[in-house]
Amino acid sequence: MSRIRFWAINxxxxxxxxxxxxxxxxxxxxxxxxxxxxxxxxxxxRESKPKQIFRPWIWxxxxxxxxxxxxxxxxxxxxxxxxxxxxxxxPLGVSAVLAVGLLLAKRHTLSILIATVVFCGVTLLLFQNxxxxxxxxxxxxxxxxxxxxxxxxxxxxxxxxHVEWDGxxxxxxxxTVYLVFDPSNSLAVAASRHSSGKxxxxxxxxxxxxxxxxxxxxxxxxxxxxxxECEEKPAPDAKTPR
Numbered sequence: 001m002s003r004i005r006f007w008a009i010n011x012x013x014x015x016x017x018x019x020x021x022x023x024x025x026x027x028x029x030x031x032x033x034x035x036x037x038x039x040x041x042x043x044x045x046r047e048s049k050p051k052q053i054f055r056p057w058i059w060x061x062x063x064x065x066x067x068x069x070x071x072x073x074x075x076x077x078x079x080x081x082x083x084x085x086x087x088x089x090x091p092l093g094v095s096a097v098l099a100v101g102l103l104l105a106k107r108h109t110l111s112i113l114i115a116t117v118v119f120c121g122v123t124l125l126l127f128q129n130x131x132x133x134x135x136x137x138x139x140x141x142x143x144x145x146x147x148x149x150x151x152x153x154x155x156x157x158x159x160x161x162h163v164e165w166d167g168x169x170x171x172x173x174x175x176t177v178y179l180v181f182d183p184s185n186s187l188a189v190a191a192s193r194h195s196s197g198k199x200x201x202x203x204x205x206x207x208x209x210x211x212x213x214x215x216x217x218x219x220x221x222x223x224x225x226x227x228x229e230c231e232e233k234p235a236p237d238a239k240t241p242r
Contacts, residue, residue: 055111062115066122074126074134075141079168086127094119131220132210138166139212147216150181160201162227165218177220178227179212187217204230 073085094116101112126133149163165179180187186200191211198205204225210218221230 051107053107053111055108058108058111058115059118062119063122066119067126070123070126071133071137074130075137082127082130086123090120090123131208134166135210135212135218143212143216146179150179158201159203162219169223173223175220175223176226177218180217180219181215182217183215185215187211187219191217203228
């Protein structure tokens, strides 16, 4: 057997026009020498990487999964739950799926990598618009119930009808969002411009106004303030005295 191997390596050197050392290195890196005892033939088997198979449906599934998971966490969880998911649970889950996928599905490596990028990208995009995503989802699920509650409220003097719509915070630093019924749509301009400030029918300056539907708005108050219990905010152009 040793003679046959020696003969095989020597012939490989002559064919490739290289030295014995170079041929041995090249043979070790790029080919396998297979010598059969029965016929004494020299066989060369080339090592090739597994051919990659692209599965576009995996990318769409990743985007759909990212959207569904984020909406569920945002709607049924708190703002703290969203942060835990974004900075802890999602990185751990993505890392585990990526590791298992790369080990067990080598022919789908590129598809798995692209799906991972898609999942993370969709999640970050949703997080940047978390308030709007949450409002739209909650409005679709609970809008009719909240509308009935608002319309059942007595009309306050010189104010718009409202009920508490959302909120978050802890240790007395709570942020409250109200669902406001505005039959004249006077808040439409503020909602389109994402403005903050003091508006007719609302007793306090507010941080933001978001339109949910015609005549219905989500009005976010400043942290620590609630309806009829707030501090006057200085105008944006006013200078605070030192």
